Amino acid sequence: MTEGTRWLFGLAAVGSVLFNMPGIVLTARGGLLVLGIVTGAFLIASWYLCFTRGRVPIPLEFGDAVAFVLFAQALPNPVGMLAVVFASIWVRGLYGSTLRSVLRSCLASLSLVLSVSLWPLFHEVPLWIGVADTFNAIPLLFLTMLIARQLSIVLLSREQGMLRDRELAVTGSLLLGASDAEAIGVIGWAGAQSICAATPGLRVLRAVLDGPVLRVDAVSGEFSSIPDAVPSTVMTLCPSASDARVGDAAPLDAAVGERLAWACLASDVRTNAWILVGAPKVVPPEALVAVRALSIQVALALRNSSVQEELLVQASSDPLTRLDNRAAFTARLTAILAGARPTDGLHVLFLDLDDFKDVNDILCHRAGNDLLVTVADRMRTHTRPGDVCARLGGDEFAIVLAGTNEADALEIARRLGAAIAEPVRLGAQTAQVGVSIGLATAAAGIDVEDLVHQADVAMYAAKANGKNRVQVFEPGLLRVDNPRVTFEWQLAAAAAANELVVHYQPILDLPGLQCTAVEALVRWQHPERGLLYPGDFIDVAERTGAIIGIGAFVMRRACLDAAAWRKANPGAPLAVHVNVSAHELDREGFVDSIIGCLADTGTLAKDLVVELTETVVLDSPAAIGRLRAIGALGVGIALDDFGTGYASLTSLRALPVDVVKIDMSFVAGAVSIPSDRSVIEAIVRLCAQLGIATVAEGVERLDQERLLGDLGAGGVQGYRYSRPLSAADLTGWLADNRAGANGSGADVGGLLRTSV
Structure with a gap:
């Protein structure tokens, strides 16, 4: 824009000289003709030099003033010099400082006076305008200088702002693809240098x-x-x-x-x-804002890099106990099984702590974590250096014993069970738990999945037979009345038996606290155990494949309810978030099932949001393509637990994300912990630049809500507003929300009481 304005004013100035040239050629003779052509050429060359170099040397200012006077003498009337002088003021006003512009105007005013004063000396024709008349043009000349100077300041400020914004966008894009801390530092400081160059x-x-x-x-x-x-x-x-x-x-x-x-x-x-x-x-305040924004971008990228580096260490280990995780356990068992001979002796122990939930409920989850760490230490102590010890999840552990016979493996298992059952000091309290252990021996031709399944079945048999014991796998344990098998079969049939229930937790906007979406959460109304929450059965569903049927049921039920809410409240925006697992994304017909569900239920694509974690995407190679396909349909994509995964920035770049849900762990500490607050602020700023909506999870207090509003979060979700509700209860809750019952947050407690 600035260059275009300079071109325009430069052409106008050149035109003012060229338009005067015919009068000089037709009326001037001899030396005056030569003088007019030379000074006109000098002025044009001076303006061109100014344009190409972007500045006006002081000698050239005086040279222009002299050229004005000489050029005027060759004109048939010195009044024509006004156009040239004013055009020069516009051109020169885009360069230099305000003080230089004042000097330039003074020289131009003097040039006008001298031009009129000297003109009669070179012409016999009387001049109809006097020297005093030229003073009338001087105020207008200074006013023109002020306008040109202000225009220059505005254009330069706008241009610098655009350059800074562009450099921030470029740097942010480069940081999205960077994972090495050193490379991030180089990119970030290059961005700082670009901001300096733009200002x-x-x-x-x-x-x-x-x-x-x-x-x-x-x-x-x-x-x-x-x-x-x-x-x-x-x-x-x-x-x-x-x-x-x-x-x-x-x-x-x-x-x-x-x-x-x-x-x-x-x-x-x-x-x-x-x-x-x-x-x-x-x-400049705008430059400070740009530097601050760059600092936040670099901080977020470095945090992402730090998490990735930590992940490289933890890729094969459980972060709490530092034992192998499930993936590493499976990989190592596969390698051992592939290289083992029938005579080598290979055994798998599957361990599950007895009544571990009581420790969490009575002593708190921190005590439960301390207990798991102690169990892991005892496993290392009572196994051999070459044995593989792993935590599969929750309070489930596994051990691979290679190069030993069944009797020795059984002895190791019993010794380990006795060690784990010893009392553990947890703060001011003492806890004692038993462990049920299943032992399976590798037979010729068995694969990893079957071997682990046999140890798992034996462990459930140990629990069924009184807990805190070792059970060796026997083929008879696979009969249908086995408790583990029965539970899995019941779960597989839960959707068809109409035992699944979908509850919904509202998502509200800030600052209005109007409900704009709900998250669908599945429960299982077990015929014997009562209402079960996802933590009681989702892991089993994913392991057995029952998650496919459960996911399809929740998707259809949520779409039906969303269509009903829209029909009851036409024009009121309300989307439904449905969680999707890696197993569902891996399925070939996933996109077709979404299309069919929308068509059958009459739900609009924009009213459905598929919610997933970064881990789900990384665990599913075909996930990104399928998510892009449903995104093209108009279905929203929400990234859950954002900020805790190691590929957060990569996910934003690779996926068509519409909503980012900030993990509740940051919200919990944001008011009192500056680092958590900075992470939330960085996520909100980054998402704002990328055009992605943000929702903060786990909001429980008013001070958290206010802080999130100050940081610019777009939405909130948590117990402060409502616990998960049935579809019927949510209908009443929505009516109160639409009426503004909870608009000020004063009646949040009442909403919680009714939802409980």
């Missing part, structure tokens, strides 16, 4: 507070010398210690080589790190 005179210095000094990490912009450190007195910490202002800026000015205005920003990249931003006269 003339801007300097950026990053430093870490180290006692009495600030150690300089990096600088961007023009510095005459780059110090290793500057005194900490250049910065004064505010009482909160999370903000600061610039104190003694002399060491900073000395490093730059000129006196600047400075501002200080807390860095989101690391603790005690600060960003000092300097500029002549005043630091």
Whole structure:
């Protein structure tokens, strides 16, 4: 835009000279003709030089003033010089400082007066305009200068803002694809240099507070010398210690080589790190916003990199116990089984703690985690160095014993069971749990799945026979009245038996707290055990494949209810979120099943949101293609538990994500923990730039709601507003919400009481 304006004004100035040339050619003779052509050419060359170099040297300002006077003498009437002078003011107004523009206007005014004064000396024709008349044009000339200068300032400011926004977008795109911390640092600092280049005179210095000094990490912009450190007195910490202002800026000015205005920003990249931003006269607020946004982008990318690095360590281990995880256990057992000979002796122990849920319920989940860590330590102590110990999930463990006979394996299992059953000190309390162990021996031709299944069945038989014992697998344990098999068969038939129930938890917008969506949550009305929650059966459903039928049932039920709500409340926006597992995404007919469900239930595609975690996508190679296919239909894609996975940024780049659900672990600590608050702020800012809606999960208190509103979150979900409700109860809740019953949040407690 700025270059286009310069071109336009430059062409107008050249035109003002060329339009006067016919009068010079027709009336001037001899020296005046030569003078007119030479000075006209000089002015055009001067403007061209100004345009190409982007500045006007002071000698050229005086040269233009002299050229104005000489060019006017060749004109048939010096009044024609007004157009040339005013055109020059417009052209020159786009370059230099305000002080230079004032000097330029003074020289132009003097040129006009001299042009009229000297013209009669070279012409016999009387001049109908006097010198005094030219003073009438001078105020207009200065007004033109002010307008041109203001236009220049606005254009340059707009251009710099656009450049900064572009550099932020480019840097953000590059950071999405970066996982190495060093590469992220290079990209981030290159972005800082681009922001400095887009804002003339801007300097950026990053430093870490180290006692009495600030150690300089990096600088961007023009510095005459780059110090290793500057005194900490250049910065004064505010009482909160999370903000600061610039104190003694002399060491900073000395490093730059000129006196600047400075501002200080807390860095989101690391603790005690600060960003000092300097500029002549005043630091542009827009530049500070850009530097702050860049810092948040880099912080989020570095956090993602840190999680990925941690994942490389944890890829084959359980994060709590540091035993092998399920994937590593399966891989190692597969390799051992493939290389084992029938005479080698290969056994699998499947362990499940007895009454572990009581520890969680009575002593809290932290105590339960401590107990699991202790169990893992005892497993390492009472097995051999070459044995494979793994935590499969929850309170389930497995061990691979290679190179031993069944009697020795049974002895190891009993010794291990006795060790695990010993009392454990958990804080001020003591807990004691038993362990049910199933033992299976590898036979010729058996595969991994069957071997683990046999050990699993033997473990359930140990529980059925009184718990806290070892059970060796026998073929008779596979009979249909086995408790484990019975439960799996009941689960597989639950959908067809109409035993599944779908509850819904509202999602509300901020700040209005109007319900815009609900999340569908499945329950199982077990004929014997009563109402079971997902934690009681989803793992089994995924292992057995029953999750396909359960997912199809929940999808259809949710779509039917969504269609009913829309019919009852036409025009009221209400989408339904349905969770999808990796097994469902792996199925070939997944997209067709979505299309069929929408058609059969009369649900609009925009009213359905498929909700999944990053792990689901990574576990399913075909997931991304299928998600893009349903996204093309208009179905929304929501990424759940965002911020806890190791590929959060990669997921946003690879998937057609419409909604990001911020994990409740960040919401829980956001009010009191600055790092959690920074993560939420970074996620919200990033999603805003990408055009992705945000929903914060697990909101339970008013202060959390207010903080999320201040940070710019688009929606909230949690017990503060409602527990999961049946479809019938949700209908009444929605009516109250539409009427604004919970608009102020004052009646949230009442909503909770009715939902319970």
